[in-house]
Amino acid sequence: MxxxxxxxxxxxxxxxxxxxxxxxxxxxxxxxxxxxxxxxxxxxxxxxxxxxxxxxxxxxxxxxxxxxxxxxxxxxxxxxxxxxxxxxxxxxxxxxxxxxxxxxxxxxxxxxxxxxxxxxxxxxxxxxxxxxxxxxxxxxxxxxxxxxxxxxxxxxxxxxxxxxxxxxxxxxxxxxxxxxxxxxxxxxxxxxxxxxxxxxxxxATRKEMAIAHPERFAELRGDLNLRIKDALASSVMRENGTAANLEGGAFSGDVPIRNFTSNFWEEMGEALAGSTLTEKYLTRRWQCAYCTVRCKRVVEVPDGPFAIPEGPGPEYETIVSFGAMIGSMDLAAACKAGRLCNDFGMDTISAGGTIAWAMEAFERGDLTPENTGGVELRWGDMATVVEIVLPAIALRKGKLGELLSEGSIASARRIGKGSLAYTCHSKGLEAPMHDPRGGGHGLALTYAMSPRGACHVADPMLFIEMGACYYPEIGLEYELEPKTDENKPESAVISIALGAIENSACFCQFADREVTIPDWVELFNTVAGYGWDADEMMRTGRRIFHLKRLINYRFGLTAEDDDLTPRMLEPARDGEPEGIEINFSGMKAKFYELMGMDPEKGIALPETLQQHGMTGESSRVW
Amino acid sequence: MEYWKDETEPITAFLKLFEEAKKDEELSSGLKKVNQLIWFDYTEDGPNCSFHIDCRGGKIESGAGKPSETPDLIMSLSADDAHRSWSNKLNPVMAITRRKIRVKGSATGLLKLAPKLKKVATIYEGVLRDLGWQDKILK
Missing domain, CATH: 3.60.9.10 (Aldehyde ferredoxin oxidoreductase, N-terminal domain)
Known part of the structure; x- marks a missing residue:
């Protein structure tokens, strides 16, 4: 091979x-x-x-x-x-x-x-x-x-x-x-x-691997590495990390604020921006193996209540999870919270999302000091988050730790009082820090369709709606307006197949923006010798998506689970997306139709599975 | 060109836009933070179709043509797309992706101003009115 x-x-x-x-x-x-x-x-x-x-x-x-x-x-x-x-x-x-x-x-x-x-x-x-x-x-x-x-x-x-x-x-x-x-x-x-x-x-002692067509690959590699390095997005992220455009997101309503209750907080944009991180706390830039984008941050907060020594710094999701999402614009505190999560080994998105839900529940009186062991949870109180909440979760310490270590959905089910309505997730996975009401309605659809649950990197829909990529070779040429449903299901069916390819090839979504469809096909053919064309590659992407959906069906999930919570679908209360409805059910129905899926079971129809060479898989569910 | 009768028109409009934008405290402060010499290059529509702004060192100066010093950032596009852009009718990310806008140099500072395009568009509309070019206003 x-x-x-x-x-x-x-x-x-x-x-x-x-x-x-x-x-x-x-x-x-x-x-x-x-x-x-x-x-x-x-x-x-x-x-x-x-x-x-x-x-x-x-x-x-x-x-x-x-x-x-x-x-x-x-x-x-x-x-x-x-x-x-x-x-x-x-x-x-x-x-x-x-x-x-x-x-x-x-x-x-x-x-x-x-x-x-x-x-x-x-x-x-x-x-x-x-x-x-x-x-x-x-x-x-x-x-x-x-x-x-x-x-x-x-x-x-x-x-x-x-x-x-x-x-x-x-x-x-x-x-x-x-x-x-x-x-x-x-x-x-x-x-x-x-x-x-x-x-x-x-x-490994030897740093070698077998490549199907080394000379062709060497040429492609040289070209791609140069294009990726020189791309505007790469230079911006190299300079200011993945939060480089946080200010833009804050203005468009993409950045979720206080558990998705708001889409606009002007001062927050600059306070948490990647450029602010660079100015205040960056000590070095870092990268994954062989990558020229260098979006990783190494930071030090030299003094103050959230001081941390030089070490791994936060990326966009962590900054917003421990910033706007929980009502804080203290960047040092976000750095500290991110560092704690790194050391405890916790997902910053689910941790931030769970704490945001708990803060709202506490502010509303749905979560009481009796539930939290006396800990008060107030918007933006990062001292409590850093000193009490995160250690309690990681160590499952006390009532608060036991509750929140199960995630926001299980916690909401436990306390009841209608608090499930303001959890923010799909299929039990806390939503990432891109609010579809401001970031793009197509993202609402792909969050809901993603087999693992709400996910911004299951496919490139976020970037497609932003205008950061388009793929004319496979029919994705739309000039999309983020805050509408126009052409979103049509884009989503392409996006989810391409996303399945990206995540199966294990390619970074940031570097990937410079990789065209012909590049993708050439990569697979020169490295792995698959002998694909674009159609076969996209068919493979759809096959992978369908298989994950079949697995979920075996776990009892159906189309009913392809949903977002009431909080995420209510019209935004402020900012650029204020008052705009997401036509979620319309997009969902069209998506199933375009994908050849059963709109009740939420899985591919037998003929669709057959078209993707999945008759064996089909026989286990149909 | 779809919107301009010759290459002088867009530069007249854009230079006046920057003169007006300087008077706005928020935009003025934002431009100063960019701290770069920027050349807006529309020479694909004529050799004299360009202007520059110099926001280095706490000042904001603008002038027609290419700057005498080497610019920190060059934005190359057509005068029509520039008109769409200042009118907030062109998604800058999409335009860059589709090579309608070519960027050379660090665009980090300018990226911070992107959210202000809505405000710029309002000023630009006023500039077009002042110049008697209501017919050029994009709705």
């Missing part, structure tokens, strides 16, 4: 076994890698009845075919399985340095089942893979664990680690690479914790 190696490591922690597995080559061609291949593997060999935190649950780390290429944006990988937060299919993507190292060691992924009888880690050094004792790391934060692992095994060993939140089964616990890059969403840190798996360490 080219690109992919064809070999996956299988680990049964209960049995203490490590095997090398060669999935059928057809799976790679039909599901690419990353979250697509993880979904296929899970569908074929996973236990769909297993509780996500049980030993039987399957946890899958999967590279795409491009991991290891010296190409901007290509060093990501996916984790997938049944999410403990949502109860259905979940996946999450992470940049950094793990994916190339795993590829160079000779593997496409790691599939883990079972539960170790003591804290353990998986050590992969070239062809050798073993399960090692990690008892002395249990209970430590991610930073300390990462440093300790490097001291033990070597500074060039790459790490994936959970923190106390994962150990304590916080439903939105994250997994971090090198202490900086996160598999944030859907709670797979808790799955690792439930398996007594503290980390995975990988080291």
């Amino acid at each position: 080219h690109g992919n190696t064809g070999t996956i490591i299988g680990v049964d922690l209960s049995e203490g076994r490590v095997d090398k597995i060669n999935p059928p080559e057809e799976w790679y061609l039909c599901y690419v890698g990353g979250s697509g291949l993880a979904a296929k593997y899970f569908w074929e060999r996973g236990d769909l009845e297993a509780d996500p935190l049980s030993p039987e649950a399957m946890l899958l780390f999967m590279n795409g075919p491009f991991a290891g290429l010296k190409l901007s944006g290509a060093s990501r990988s996916s984790v997938g399985g049944r999410s403990p937060l949502t109860g259905h299919w979940g996946d999450s993507s992470c940049g950094g340095y793990f994916a190339p190292e795993l590829r160079y060691a000779g593997y496409d992924g790691i599939v883990i089942t079972g539960r170790a009888d003591k804290p353990s880690l998986i050590l992969i050094e070239d062809e050798r893979a073993s399960i090692e004792d990690a008892s002395d790391f249990w209970g430590l934060g991610i930073g300390e664990t990462n440093r300790g692992l490097k001291e033990r095994y070597g500074k060039n060993h790459r790490t994936l680690v959970i923190g106390p939140a994962g150990e304590n089964l916080v439903k939105y616990a994250a997994i971090l690479n090198e202490g900086h890059h996160a598999f944030g969403r859907a709670g797979f840190g808790a799955v690792m914790g439930s398996k007594n798996l503290k980390g995975i360490v990988v080291r």
Whole structure:
């Protein structure tokens, strides 16, 4: 094989076994890698009845075919399985340095089942893979664990680690690479914790991989790296990080404020902007392996109540989650909260979303001091968030910690009083920091259709509505107006297929904006030798989307679950989107029609599955 | 050109726009923060179809043509698209993506002004009225 190696490591922690597995080559061609291949593997060999935190649950780390290429944006990988937060299919993507190292060691992924009888880690050094004792790391934060692992095994060993939140089964616990890059969403840190798996360490001696057509790829690589580096978006993000355009978002109504109750807060835009972070706290810029965009931040808050030493800095989602979303425009506090989440190993989006819901509930009197163990939750009170709330969640400490560690939806179900109506999520996954009422109505549709739940990186709809990309070769030429439903379902069907390809190839959505459809096809053909044209690539993208939907259907989800909450669909109360209704039901119906899906079951019709070569899959649900 | 009879018209309008924008405290302060020498290059519509603004060092100065010093930022587009842009009828992100606007240099500062385009458009409409060019106002 080219690109992919064809070999996956299988680990049964209960049995203490490590095997090398060669999935059928057809799976790679039909599901690419990353979250697509993880979904296929899970569908074929996973236990769909297993509780996500049980030993039987399957946890899958999967590279795409491009991991290891010296190409901007290509060093990501996916984790997938049944999410403990949502109860259905979940996946999450992470940049950094793990994916190339795993590829160079000779593997496409790691599939883990079972539960170790003591804290353990998986050590992969070239062809050798073993399960090692990690008892002395249990209970430590991610930073300390990462440093300790490097001291033990070597500074060039790459790490994936959970923190106390994962150990304590916080439903939105994250997994971090090198202490900086996160598999944030859907709670797979808790799955690792439930398996007594503290980390995975990988080291490869030779930095090589097999490429189908090296000369053609070298030419493409040179061109793409240059274009990505010189792109305006790259230079802006290099200078000011992923929050570079936060001010623009604040004016358009894209930035959610106080749990999606407002779409306009003028002073907040500049206070939290990437340029402000650069001026006040940036010490260095950082990057994923081989990437020239360099959007990562290293920051220091030298003094004040939220002082932190030099270390990983927040990106856009973290800044808004611990800023506007909870009524704060204190950038130092957002840096501190982000750093704490990194060290505890928690998803900043779900943490911020859950705290925002709790603050609103407390302000309304739906959540009382009796529920919170006496802690007062007030909009913008970052001292309480940093000193009390985040540690309580990560350590499941007290009533407040026990409640909020389950996420906003479970918390709302527990306290009742109509508080579910002001949760902000789809399918149980807290919404990211882009409000579809201001950011674009198409985003409302793709949030709802995303198999893992509300997600801004499941597909490029956010960028498409913004005007940052268009794809004439596959019929996506619309000049979209964000705050309408015009041509949104038509755009969404293309966007979700392309998104499935991006997330299965494990390509960064920022670098990706410079990659055209002909580039994509050439990448797959020169690296992996797939022999595709654009139509086949897009058909593959749709196939991956449909498979994840079939998995969710087996978990009991239907079209009714393709929804947003009342809070997210009510007309905005202020700002540019004030008063504008989202035609959600109209867009949803049209989307199902265009995709050939059943509007009640929410899955592809048998003939649609047949068109995508999924007759075997079809027979398991129809 | 769809909106202009010759290359002098757009430059007359745009220079007057910046003179008026300077009088607005918010825009003036925003421009000063950009702190760059910017060349708005519309020379695809004629060799003299361009102007520049210099907002370095706390001042805001504008003039016709290419600046004598090397600009920090060059925005190249057609005079018609510039008219659409100042009228807030052109999505700048989309225009850059589709190469209607070509950017050379750091656009970070200018990006911060993008949210103010609505206000700029209001001033621009007034400028067009003052010049007796109501027919050029885009609705």
